[in-house]
Amino acid sequence: MSGHPARRKRTNALMLGLTALCALLSASALFAILGYIAWKGASAVSWAFLTRLPVPVGETGGGIANSVLGSLEVVGLAALIGVPVGVLGGVYLAEYGRGRLAFWVRYAADVLNGVPSIVVGLFAYALIVLPMKRFSALSGSVALSVIMVPVVLRSTEDFLRLVPGTIREAALALGVPRWKVTLRVVLPSASRGILTGALLAVSRVAGETAPLIFTAFGNTFWGRGLLEPVATLPLTIYNYAISPYDDWHRQAWAAALVLMLFVLAVNLAARLWLRPRAAN
Protein backbone atom coordinates (compact mmCIF):
# COMPACT_ATOMS: atom_id res chain seq x y z
CA MET A 1 0.00 0.00 0.00
CA SER A 2 2.85 2.35 0.71
CA GLY A 3 6.55 2.43 -0.01
CA HIS A 4 8.55 0.98 -2.79
CA PRO A 5 7.79 -2.71 -3.58
CA ALA A 6 11.43 -3.75 -3.42
CA ARG A 7 11.96 -1.93 -0.14
CA ARG A 8 8.82 -3.46 1.28
CA LYS A 9 10.05 -6.90 0.36
CA ARG A 10 13.41 -6.24 1.96
CA THR A 11 11.79 -5.00 5.17
CA ASN A 12 9.62 -8.06 5.17
CA ALA A 13 12.57 -10.41 4.82
CA LEU A 14 14.48 -8.53 7.51
CA MET A 15 11.62 -8.72 9.98
CA LEU A 16 11.06 -12.37 9.26
CA GLY A 17 14.74 -13.10 9.80
CA LEU A 18 14.79 -11.14 13.03
CA THR A 19 11.79 -12.87 14.51
CA ALA A 20 13.13 -16.28 13.51
CA LEU A 21 16.49 -15.43 15.07
CA CYS A 22 14.87 -14.40 18.35
CA ALA A 23 12.71 -17.50 18.39
CA LEU A 24 15.81 -19.61 17.84
CA LEU A 25 17.70 -17.74 20.56
CA SER A 26 15.02 -18.40 23.16
CA ALA A 27 14.83 -22.08 22.29
CA SER A 28 18.59 -22.49 22.27
CA ALA A 29 18.86 -21.01 25.76
CA LEU A 30 17.36 -24.22 27.10
CA PHE A 31 19.81 -26.41 25.22
CA ALA A 32 22.75 -24.20 26.14
CA ILE A 33 21.89 -24.44 29.83
CA LEU A 34 21.26 -28.16 29.66
CA GLY A 35 24.42 -28.82 27.70
CA TYR A 36 26.63 -26.70 29.91
CA ILE A 37 25.31 -28.21 33.11
CA ALA A 38 25.66 -31.71 31.71
CA TRP A 39 29.22 -30.98 30.60
CA LYS A 40 30.22 -29.57 33.98
CA GLY A 41 28.23 -31.92 36.17
CA ALA A 42 27.87 -35.28 34.50
CA SER A 43 31.31 -36.52 35.55
CA ALA A 44 30.48 -36.06 39.23
CA VAL A 45 27.08 -37.75 39.11
CA SER A 46 27.22 -41.36 40.25
CA TRP A 47 25.18 -43.76 42.30
CA ALA A 48 27.30 -42.95 45.35
CA PHE A 49 26.74 -39.24 44.80
CA LEU A 50 23.00 -39.77 44.87
CA THR A 51 22.95 -42.10 47.87
CA ARG A 52 25.58 -40.72 50.26
CA LEU A 53 25.56 -37.94 52.79
CA PRO A 54 27.87 -34.94 52.37
CA VAL A 55 31.36 -35.27 53.88
CA PRO A 56 33.50 -32.51 55.43
CA VAL A 57 35.75 -30.46 53.16
CA GLY A 58 38.88 -32.34 52.21
CA GLU A 59 37.40 -35.79 52.30
CA THR A 60 36.25 -37.25 49.01
CA GLY A 61 33.16 -39.25 48.10
CA GLY A 62 30.45 -37.04 49.56
CA GLY A 63 26.92 -37.11 48.11
CA ILE A 64 23.66 -35.24 48.12
CA ALA A 65 21.26 -37.97 49.26
CA ASN A 66 19.87 -35.80 52.06
CA SER A 67 19.16 -32.96 49.65
CA VAL A 68 17.38 -35.19 47.15
CA LEU A 69 15.22 -36.68 49.86
CA GLY A 70 14.67 -33.28 51.48
CA SER A 71 13.57 -31.75 48.20
CA LEU A 72 11.12 -34.58 47.61
CA GLU A 73 9.78 -34.12 51.12
CA VAL A 74 9.45 -30.34 51.02
CA VAL A 75 8.02 -30.22 47.49
CA GLY A 76 5.73 -33.20 48.12
CA LEU A 77 4.25 -31.63 51.22
CA ALA A 78 3.90 -28.31 49.40
CA ALA A 79 1.91 -30.10 46.68
CA LEU A 80 -0.26 -31.78 49.31
CA ILE A 81 -1.15 -28.35 50.66
CA GLY A 82 -1.13 -26.27 47.50
CA VAL A 83 -2.84 -28.55 44.96
CA PRO A 84 -6.09 -29.14 46.87
CA VAL A 85 -6.40 -25.47 47.79
CA GLY A 86 -5.69 -24.40 44.23
CA VAL A 87 -8.01 -26.97 42.66
CA LEU A 88 -10.93 -26.22 44.98
CA GLY A 89 -10.42 -22.49 44.55
CA GLY A 90 -10.35 -22.97 40.78
CA VAL A 91 -13.58 -24.99 40.98
CA TYR A 92 -15.18 -22.11 42.86
CA LEU A 93 -14.07 -19.57 40.28
CA ALA A 94 -15.11 -21.62 37.26
CA GLU A 95 -18.35 -23.15 38.53
CA TYR A 96 -19.78 -20.74 41.06
CA GLY A 97 -17.78 -17.53 40.93
CA ARG A 98 -19.67 -14.72 39.26
CA GLY A 99 -19.75 -11.95 41.82
CA ARG A 100 -17.37 -9.51 43.40
CA LEU A 101 -15.65 -12.17 45.51
CA ALA A 102 -14.63 -14.13 42.43
CA PHE A 103 -13.24 -10.99 40.84
CA TRP A 104 -11.06 -10.24 43.85
CA VAL A 105 -9.92 -13.83 44.27
CA ARG A 106 -8.88 -13.96 40.63
CA TYR A 107 -7.12 -10.63 40.93
CA ALA A 108 -5.37 -11.61 44.16
CA ALA A 109 -4.21 -14.87 42.57
CA ASP A 110 -2.68 -13.00 39.65
CA VAL A 111 -0.90 -10.58 41.95
CA LEU A 112 0.29 -13.41 44.21
CA ASN A 113 1.69 -15.07 41.12
CA GLY A 114 3.92 -12.06 40.63
CA VAL A 115 5.11 -11.67 44.23
CA PRO A 116 8.90 -12.26 44.41
CA SER A 117 9.55 -15.67 45.90
CA ILE A 118 11.89 -14.29 48.53
CA VAL A 119 9.01 -12.25 49.88
CA VAL A 120 6.94 -15.41 50.11
CA GLY A 121 9.84 -16.95 52.04
CA LEU A 122 9.85 -14.02 54.44
CA PHE A 123 6.11 -14.46 54.91
CA ALA A 124 6.53 -18.13 55.85
CA TYR A 125 9.41 -17.11 58.14
CA ALA A 126 7.20 -14.65 59.98
CA LEU A 127 4.22 -16.99 60.01
CA ILE A 128 5.88 -20.23 61.08
CA VAL A 129 9.58 -20.01 61.81
CA LEU A 130 9.38 -17.09 64.25
CA PRO A 131 6.50 -18.40 66.38
CA MET A 132 7.99 -21.92 66.47
CA LYS A 133 11.49 -20.57 66.99
CA ARG A 134 12.96 -23.09 64.58
CA PHE A 135 13.66 -23.58 60.89
CA SER A 136 11.66 -26.47 59.52
CA ALA A 137 10.73 -28.51 56.46
CA LEU A 138 7.13 -27.56 57.16
CA SER A 139 7.79 -23.84 56.85
CA GLY A 140 9.59 -24.45 53.55
CA SER A 141 6.62 -26.43 52.27
CA VAL A 142 4.20 -23.70 53.27
CA ALA A 143 6.30 -21.13 51.43
CA LEU A 144 6.36 -23.27 48.28
CA SER A 145 2.65 -24.02 48.51
CA VAL A 146 1.89 -20.30 48.59
CA ILE A 147 3.72 -20.08 45.26
CA MET A 148 1.85 -23.09 43.88
CA VAL A 149 -1.69 -22.07 44.78
CA PRO A 150 -2.22 -19.27 42.24
CA VAL A 151 -0.68 -21.37 39.45
CA VAL A 152 -2.90 -24.37 40.17
CA LEU A 153 -5.94 -22.18 40.78
CA ARG A 154 -5.80 -20.38 37.48
CA SER A 155 -4.96 -23.47 35.43
CA THR A 156 -7.81 -25.39 37.11
CA GLU A 157 -10.20 -22.56 36.33
CA ASP A 158 -9.05 -22.44 32.71
CA PHE A 159 -9.41 -26.16 32.15
CA LEU A 160 -12.82 -26.28 33.83
CA ARG A 161 -14.00 -23.49 31.54
CA LEU A 162 -13.06 -25.68 28.57
CA VAL A 163 -15.65 -28.25 29.65
CA PRO A 164 -18.69 -27.46 27.51
CA GLY A 165 -21.78 -26.13 29.28
CA THR A 166 -23.88 -28.74 27.50
CA ILE A 167 -22.22 -31.41 29.62
CA ARG A 168 -23.28 -29.65 32.83
CA GLU A 169 -26.81 -29.23 31.45
CA ALA A 170 -27.03 -32.90 30.52
CA ALA A 171 -26.11 -33.92 34.05
CA LEU A 172 -28.40 -31.38 35.73
CA ALA A 173 -31.28 -32.52 33.51
CA LEU A 174 -30.86 -36.06 34.88
CA GLY A 175 -31.73 -34.75 38.31
CA VAL A 176 -28.17 -34.78 39.60
CA PRO A 177 -27.49 -32.17 42.31
CA ARG A 178 -25.20 -29.35 41.33
CA TRP A 179 -22.28 -30.32 43.62
CA LYS A 180 -22.33 -33.85 42.28
CA VAL A 181 -22.36 -32.60 38.71
CA THR A 182 -19.21 -30.64 39.50
CA LEU A 183 -17.49 -33.45 41.35
CA ARG A 184 -18.44 -36.47 39.23
CA VAL A 185 -18.94 -35.08 35.74
CA VAL A 186 -17.18 -31.75 35.27
CA LEU A 187 -14.00 -32.35 37.27
CA PRO A 188 -13.27 -35.75 35.62
CA SER A 189 -13.76 -34.13 32.21
CA ALA A 190 -11.00 -31.66 33.05
CA SER A 191 -8.85 -33.97 35.16
CA ARG A 192 -5.99 -34.32 32.70
CA GLY A 193 -5.64 -30.58 32.35
CA ILE A 194 -5.88 -30.03 36.07
CA LEU A 195 -3.22 -32.65 36.77
CA THR A 196 -0.99 -31.08 34.17
CA GLY A 197 -1.35 -27.72 35.87
CA ALA A 198 -0.45 -29.29 39.19
CA LEU A 199 2.65 -30.98 37.73
CA LEU A 200 3.79 -27.73 36.14
CA ALA A 201 3.38 -26.01 39.50
CA VAL A 202 5.48 -28.75 41.11
CA SER A 203 8.22 -28.35 38.54
CA ARG A 204 8.09 -24.62 39.03
CA VAL A 205 8.66 -24.73 42.81
CA ALA A 206 11.12 -27.63 42.78
CA GLY A 207 13.87 -25.21 41.80
CA GLU A 208 12.90 -22.34 44.09
CA THR A 209 15.78 -21.34 46.33
CA ALA A 210 15.01 -17.99 47.89
CA PRO A 211 11.88 -19.03 49.83
CA LEU A 212 13.83 -21.88 51.45
CA ILE A 213 16.78 -19.85 52.73
CA PHE A 214 15.11 -18.86 55.98
CA THR A 215 12.55 -21.63 56.18
CA ALA A 216 13.87 -25.11 55.34
CA PHE A 217 17.31 -23.62 56.00
CA GLY A 218 19.50 -26.61 55.11
CA ASN A 219 21.14 -29.47 56.91
CA THR A 220 24.30 -31.48 56.40
CA PHE A 221 22.63 -34.61 57.73
CA TRP A 222 19.29 -36.31 57.12
CA GLY A 223 16.33 -34.18 58.02
CA ARG A 224 14.65 -35.44 61.18
CA GLY A 225 11.02 -34.82 60.46
CA LEU A 226 8.85 -31.95 59.32
CA LEU A 227 9.67 -29.73 62.27
CA GLU A 228 13.44 -29.81 61.74
CA PRO A 229 15.62 -28.02 59.21
CA VAL A 230 16.17 -30.00 56.06
CA ALA A 231 18.57 -29.92 53.12
CA THR A 232 17.11 -29.27 49.66
CA LEU A 233 18.72 -29.40 46.23
CA PRO A 234 18.49 -25.70 45.32
CA LEU A 235 19.92 -24.57 48.67
CA THR A 236 22.70 -27.15 48.53
CA ILE A 237 23.62 -26.00 45.05
CA TYR A 238 23.70 -22.43 46.29
CA ASN A 239 25.83 -23.25 49.32
CA TYR A 240 28.28 -25.38 47.35
CA ALA A 241 28.52 -22.89 44.51
CA ILE A 242 29.52 -19.96 46.73
CA SER A 243 32.08 -22.04 48.65
CA PRO A 244 35.78 -21.66 47.86
CA TYR A 245 36.34 -25.39 47.27
CA ASP A 246 36.81 -26.94 43.83
CA ASP A 247 35.34 -30.27 44.90
CA TRP A 248 32.15 -28.52 46.14
CA HIS A 249 31.94 -26.59 42.88
CA ARG A 250 31.94 -29.89 41.00
CA GLN A 251 29.24 -31.22 43.31
CA ALA A 252 27.17 -28.06 42.78
CA TRP A 253 27.21 -28.68 39.04
CA ALA A 254 26.28 -32.30 39.54
CA ALA A 255 23.43 -31.40 41.90
CA ALA A 256 22.24 -28.80 39.40
CA LEU A 257 22.14 -31.50 36.74
CA VAL A 258 20.07 -33.74 39.01
CA LEU A 259 17.63 -30.93 39.77
CA MET A 260 17.38 -29.96 36.13
CA LEU A 261 16.65 -33.52 35.06
CA PHE A 262 13.96 -33.81 37.74
CA VAL A 263 12.24 -30.62 36.63
CA LEU A 264 12.52 -31.65 33.02
CA ALA A 265 11.04 -35.07 33.74
CA VAL A 266 8.06 -33.63 35.62
CA ASN A 267 7.51 -31.09 32.86
CA LEU A 268 7.67 -33.70 30.16
CA ALA A 269 5.32 -36.00 32.05
CA ALA A 270 2.83 -33.14 32.37
CA ARG A 271 2.93 -32.38 28.67
CA LEU A 272 2.71 -35.99 27.56
CA TRP A 273 -0.24 -36.36 29.88
CA LEU A 274 -2.07 -33.44 28.34
CA ARG A 275 -1.44 -34.51 24.76
CA PRO A 276 -4.74 -35.64 23.31
CA ARG A 277 -4.83 -39.42 23.28
CA ALA A 278 -5.39 -41.10 19.97
CA ALA A 279 -9.07 -41.82 19.59
CA ASN A 280 -9.87 -45.49 19.66
Add this chain to the structure above:
Amino acid sequence: MNLLAMDAEQPAANIPPPAGAAAPGAPRRPVVMSVRGLRAGYAAGAQALQGVDLEIRERTVTAIIGPSGCGKSTLIRCLNRMHEVIPGAWCEGDVRLGGRDVLQLDPVVLRREVGMVFQRPNPFPTMSVFQNVASGLVLNGERDRAKIAERVEESLRRAALWDEVKDKLDKPGTGLSGGQQQRLCIARALAVEPRVLLMDEPCSALDPLATARIEELLLQIKDQLTIVIVTHNMQQAARVSEYTVFMLMGELVEYGETQAIFTQPSDKRTEDYITGRFG
Protein backbone atom coordinates in the same frame (compact mmCIF):
# COMPACT_ATOMS: atom_id res chain seq x y z
CA MET B 1 -46.95 -12.28 5.32
CA ASN B 2 -46.65 -13.06 1.69
CA LEU B 3 -49.04 -11.29 -0.63
CA LEU B 4 -48.23 -13.75 -3.36
CA ALA B 5 -49.67 -16.50 -1.21
CA MET B 6 -51.87 -18.94 -2.98
CA ASP B 7 -55.44 -19.75 -2.22
CA ALA B 8 -55.86 -19.98 1.51
CA GLU B 9 -58.11 -23.02 1.14
CA GLN B 10 -55.28 -25.11 -0.21
CA PRO B 11 -54.06 -27.68 2.29
CA ALA B 12 -50.50 -27.53 3.52
CA ALA B 13 -48.09 -28.72 0.90
CA ASN B 14 -45.96 -31.82 1.42
CA ILE B 15 -47.49 -32.68 4.74
CA PRO B 16 -48.26 -36.37 5.04
CA PRO B 17 -51.37 -37.40 6.94
CA PRO B 18 -50.53 -37.36 10.64
CA ALA B 19 -49.66 -40.94 11.43
CA GLY B 20 -49.42 -40.39 15.13
CA ALA B 21 -52.72 -38.56 15.41
CA ALA B 22 -55.21 -39.78 17.92
CA ALA B 23 -58.13 -41.55 16.37
CA PRO B 24 -60.92 -39.01 15.97
CA GLY B 25 -63.31 -39.23 18.81
CA ALA B 26 -60.94 -41.20 21.02
CA PRO B 27 -61.27 -40.27 24.70
CA ARG B 28 -58.76 -37.66 25.77
CA ARG B 29 -55.95 -38.77 27.98
CA PRO B 30 -55.58 -37.16 31.44
CA VAL B 31 -53.49 -34.01 31.74
CA VAL B 32 -50.01 -34.64 33.16
CA MET B 33 -48.56 -31.16 32.99
CA SER B 34 -50.38 -27.88 32.82
CA VAL B 35 -49.07 -24.39 32.25
CA ARG B 36 -51.01 -21.21 33.13
CA GLY B 37 -49.94 -17.67 32.37
CA LEU B 38 -46.29 -18.60 32.02
CA ARG B 39 -44.04 -15.64 31.47
CA ALA B 40 -40.28 -15.95 31.22
CA GLY B 41 -37.25 -14.01 30.14
CA TYR B 42 -33.52 -13.52 30.39
CA ALA B 43 -31.35 -10.97 32.15
CA ALA B 44 -30.56 -9.37 28.83
CA GLY B 45 -33.11 -8.80 26.10
CA ALA B 46 -36.85 -8.82 25.89
CA GLN B 47 -39.32 -11.15 27.57
CA ALA B 48 -39.29 -14.53 25.83
CA LEU B 49 -42.69 -15.89 26.91
CA GLN B 50 -45.70 -13.59 27.09
CA GLY B 51 -48.13 -15.67 29.12
CA VAL B 52 -48.47 -19.19 27.80
CA ASP B 53 -51.33 -21.58 28.64
CA LEU B 54 -50.92 -25.23 27.76
CA GLU B 55 -51.98 -28.69 28.79
CA ILE B 56 -49.90 -31.75 28.11
CA ARG B 57 -51.72 -35.04 28.11
CA GLU B 58 -50.35 -38.24 29.48
CA ARG B 59 -48.66 -40.66 27.09
CA THR B 60 -49.03 -38.49 24.03
CA VAL B 61 -46.53 -36.72 21.86
CA THR B 62 -46.89 -32.96 21.77
CA ALA B 63 -44.93 -31.09 19.13
CA ILE B 64 -44.00 -27.45 19.56
CA ILE B 65 -43.41 -25.63 16.30
CA GLY B 66 -42.69 -22.04 15.37
CA PRO B 67 -39.97 -19.90 13.83
CA SER B 68 -36.65 -19.75 15.64
CA GLY B 69 -36.53 -17.32 18.52
CA CYS B 70 -40.25 -17.67 19.23
CA GLY B 71 -39.61 -19.17 22.66
CA LYS B 72 -39.94 -22.93 22.09
CA SER B 73 -36.79 -23.80 24.01
CA THR B 74 -37.60 -21.34 26.76
CA LEU B 75 -41.02 -22.93 27.18
CA ILE B 76 -39.86 -26.51 27.54
CA ARG B 77 -36.91 -25.51 29.71
CA CYS B 78 -39.42 -23.99 32.12
CA LEU B 79 -41.16 -27.35 32.37
CA ASN B 80 -38.17 -28.99 34.11
CA ARG B 81 -36.70 -25.76 35.43
CA MET B 82 -33.56 -25.99 33.32
CA HIS B 83 -34.42 -22.41 32.39
CA GLU B 84 -33.27 -21.14 35.76
CA VAL B 85 -29.82 -22.67 35.25
CA ILE B 86 -29.01 -19.74 32.96
CA PRO B 87 -27.76 -16.83 35.09
CA GLY B 88 -30.32 -14.04 35.24
CA ALA B 89 -33.15 -16.07 33.71
CA TRP B 90 -36.55 -15.63 35.35
CA CYS B 91 -39.98 -17.15 35.01
CA GLU B 92 -43.37 -16.74 36.65
CA GLY B 93 -46.75 -18.35 36.32
CA ASP B 94 -48.27 -21.64 37.24
CA VAL B 95 -46.69 -24.89 36.04
CA ARG B 96 -48.02 -28.15 37.41
CA LEU B 97 -46.89 -31.74 37.21
CA GLY B 98 -49.71 -34.06 38.18
CA GLY B 99 -51.21 -31.32 40.36
CA ARG B 100 -47.94 -30.39 42.10
CA ASP B 101 -46.59 -26.87 41.73
CA VAL B 102 -43.40 -27.27 39.71
CA LEU B 103 -41.94 -23.99 40.94
CA GLN B 104 -42.21 -25.22 44.52
CA LEU B 105 -40.67 -28.63 43.88
CA ASP B 106 -37.02 -29.40 44.43
CA PRO B 107 -35.59 -29.06 40.90
CA VAL B 108 -33.47 -32.17 41.44
CA VAL B 109 -36.59 -34.24 42.14
CA LEU B 110 -38.53 -32.57 39.32
CA ARG B 111 -35.85 -33.33 36.74
CA ARG B 112 -35.91 -37.02 37.53
CA GLU B 113 -39.58 -36.99 36.59
CA VAL B 114 -39.23 -34.62 33.66
CA GLY B 115 -36.18 -35.60 31.62
CA MET B 116 -34.59 -33.75 28.73
CA VAL B 117 -32.79 -34.44 25.46
CA PHE B 118 -30.89 -31.58 23.92
CA GLN B 119 -30.35 -30.27 20.43
CA ARG B 120 -26.78 -31.48 20.15
CA PRO B 121 -25.91 -34.96 21.37
CA ASN B 122 -24.00 -34.46 24.62
CA PRO B 123 -22.75 -37.78 25.98
CA PHE B 124 -20.39 -37.44 28.95
CA PRO B 125 -16.90 -37.48 27.41
CA THR B 126 -15.23 -39.36 30.27
CA MET B 127 -17.78 -42.17 30.30
CA SER B 128 -18.30 -45.34 28.32
CA VAL B 129 -21.55 -46.17 26.54
CA PHE B 130 -22.65 -48.20 29.56
CA GLN B 131 -21.63 -45.54 32.07
CA ASN B 132 -23.43 -42.85 30.11
CA VAL B 133 -26.71 -44.71 30.26
CA ALA B 134 -26.15 -45.66 33.89
CA SER B 135 -25.08 -42.15 34.91
CA GLY B 136 -28.47 -40.90 36.04
CA LEU B 137 -28.90 -43.92 38.32
CA VAL B 138 -25.33 -44.08 39.56
CA LEU B 139 -25.01 -40.36 40.24
CA ASN B 140 -28.25 -40.50 42.17
CA GLY B 141 -26.88 -43.20 44.44
CA GLU B 142 -28.04 -46.51 42.94
CA ARG B 143 -25.54 -49.24 43.86
CA ASP B 144 -27.27 -52.45 42.85
CA ARG B 145 -25.11 -53.55 39.89
CA ALA B 146 -27.58 -56.11 38.59
CA LYS B 147 -30.36 -53.56 38.61
CA ILE B 148 -28.16 -51.00 36.87
CA ALA B 149 -27.10 -53.46 34.15
CA GLU B 150 -30.70 -54.47 33.62
CA ARG B 151 -31.89 -50.88 33.36
CA VAL B 152 -29.05 -49.98 30.97
CA GLU B 153 -29.96 -52.78 28.59
CA GLU B 154 -33.66 -52.00 28.79
CA SER B 155 -33.05 -48.30 28.13
CA LEU B 156 -30.73 -49.01 25.20
CA ARG B 157 -33.35 -51.31 23.72
CA ARG B 158 -36.06 -48.69 24.12
CA ALA B 159 -33.77 -46.19 22.44
CA ALA B 160 -33.28 -48.68 19.57
CA LEU B 161 -29.54 -48.69 20.15
CA TRP B 162 -28.89 -51.98 21.90
CA ASP B 163 -28.05 -54.05 18.84
CA GLU B 164 -25.56 -51.48 17.59
CA VAL B 165 -23.68 -51.01 20.86
CA LYS B 166 -24.04 -54.27 22.78
CA ASP B 167 -20.48 -55.23 21.81
CA LYS B 168 -18.96 -51.89 22.69
CA LEU B 169 -20.59 -51.01 25.96
CA ASP B 170 -17.23 -50.13 27.47
CA LYS B 171 -16.08 -47.95 24.58
CA PRO B 172 -16.32 -44.17 25.00
CA GLY B 173 -19.80 -42.80 24.32
CA THR B 174 -18.29 -40.01 22.27
CA GLY B 175 -16.91 -42.59 19.82
CA LEU B 176 -20.38 -43.31 18.39
CA SER B 177 -21.84 -41.62 15.32
CA GLY B 178 -23.94 -38.50 15.78
CA GLY B 179 -27.24 -40.33 15.44
CA GLN B 180 -26.10 -43.06 17.81
CA GLN B 181 -24.92 -40.46 20.30
CA GLN B 182 -28.33 -38.83 20.26
CA ARG B 183 -30.03 -42.19 20.84
CA LEU B 184 -27.50 -42.77 23.63
CA CYS B 185 -28.65 -39.51 25.19
CA ILE B 186 -32.25 -40.65 24.83
CA ALA B 187 -31.37 -43.94 26.53
CA ARG B 188 -29.60 -42.00 29.28
CA ALA B 189 -32.71 -39.92 29.86
CA LEU B 190 -35.00 -42.98 29.74
CA ALA B 191 -32.90 -44.87 32.29
CA VAL B 192 -34.06 -42.52 35.04
CA GLU B 193 -37.64 -43.50 34.11
CA PRO B 194 -39.12 -40.02 33.75
CA ARG B 195 -42.86 -39.50 33.35
CA VAL B 196 -42.27 -36.77 30.81
CA LEU B 197 -39.46 -36.49 28.27
CA LEU B 198 -38.68 -33.08 26.82
CA MET B 199 -36.81 -33.01 23.52
CA ASP B 200 -35.40 -29.76 22.14
CA GLU B 201 -34.95 -30.19 18.38
CA PRO B 202 -33.33 -33.59 18.92
CA CYS B 203 -32.80 -34.21 15.22
CA SER B 204 -31.64 -30.83 14.00
CA ALA B 205 -27.98 -31.90 14.06
CA LEU B 206 -28.64 -35.27 12.40
CA ASP B 207 -28.91 -36.58 8.85
CA PRO B 208 -32.28 -37.79 7.47
CA LEU B 209 -31.56 -41.46 8.14
CA ALA B 210 -30.61 -40.86 11.76
CA THR B 211 -33.64 -38.61 12.07
CA ALA B 212 -35.92 -41.36 10.79
CA ARG B 213 -34.56 -43.79 13.36
CA ILE B 214 -35.30 -41.38 16.17
CA GLU B 215 -38.81 -40.71 14.93
CA GLU B 216 -39.35 -44.46 14.77
CA LEU B 217 -38.25 -44.93 18.33
CA LEU B 218 -40.46 -42.08 19.51
CA LEU B 219 -43.46 -43.86 18.07
CA GLN B 220 -42.38 -46.94 19.98
CA ILE B 221 -41.91 -45.37 23.39
CA LYS B 222 -44.79 -42.95 23.32
CA ASP B 223 -47.25 -45.31 24.92
CA GLN B 224 -44.94 -45.55 27.95
CA LEU B 225 -44.30 -41.90 28.66
CA THR B 226 -45.26 -38.39 27.72
CA ILE B 227 -43.15 -36.67 25.09
CA VAL B 228 -42.86 -32.98 24.30
CA ILE B 229 -40.77 -32.37 21.22
CA VAL B 230 -39.63 -29.05 19.82
CA THR B 231 -39.05 -29.13 16.11
CA HIS B 232 -38.94 -26.71 13.27
CA ASN B 233 -39.49 -29.53 10.85
CA MET B 234 -43.24 -29.54 10.23
CA GLN B 235 -43.24 -32.91 8.55
CA GLN B 236 -41.67 -34.29 11.66
CA ALA B 237 -44.34 -32.71 13.84
CA ALA B 238 -47.00 -34.20 11.60
CA ARG B 239 -45.37 -37.62 11.62
CA VAL B 240 -44.80 -38.09 15.33
CA SER B 241 -47.25 -36.02 17.31
CA GLU B 242 -50.86 -36.19 18.41
CA TYR B 243 -50.94 -32.59 19.57
CA THR B 244 -49.24 -29.58 18.10
CA VAL B 245 -48.49 -26.21 19.63
CA PHE B 246 -47.75 -23.28 17.35
CA MET B 247 -45.84 -20.39 18.85
CA LEU B 248 -44.95 -16.97 17.56
CA MET B 249 -42.94 -14.26 19.28
CA GLY B 250 -43.32 -15.64 22.77
CA GLU B 251 -47.01 -16.35 22.46
CA LEU B 252 -48.88 -19.58 22.03
CA VAL B 253 -50.92 -18.96 18.89
CA GLU B 254 -52.72 -22.23 18.54
CA TYR B 255 -52.85 -25.56 20.25
CA GLY B 256 -54.81 -28.62 19.26
CA GLU B 257 -54.79 -32.02 17.68
CA THR B 258 -52.05 -32.25 15.10
CA GLN B 259 -54.42 -33.29 12.37
CA ALA B 260 -56.63 -30.29 12.99
CA ILE B 261 -53.72 -27.86 13.17
CA PHE B 262 -52.33 -29.07 9.88
CA THR B 263 -55.58 -29.41 7.95
CA GLN B 264 -57.81 -26.69 9.30
CA PRO B 265 -55.84 -24.24 11.45
CA SER B 266 -58.14 -21.73 13.07
CA ASP B 267 -55.61 -18.92 13.17
CA LYS B 268 -54.42 -17.20 10.02
CA ARG B 269 -50.84 -17.02 11.38
CA THR B 270 -50.72 -20.79 11.90
CA GLU B 271 -51.90 -21.35 8.40
CA ASP B 272 -49.32 -18.96 6.99
CA TYR B 273 -46.60 -20.72 8.91
CA ILE B 274 -47.46 -24.29 8.01
CA THR B 275 -47.97 -23.46 4.38
CA GLY B 276 -44.46 -22.04 4.43
CA ARG B 277 -45.42 -18.44 3.83
CA PHE B 278 -43.13 -17.16 6.56
CA GLY B 279 -40.77 -18.32 9.24
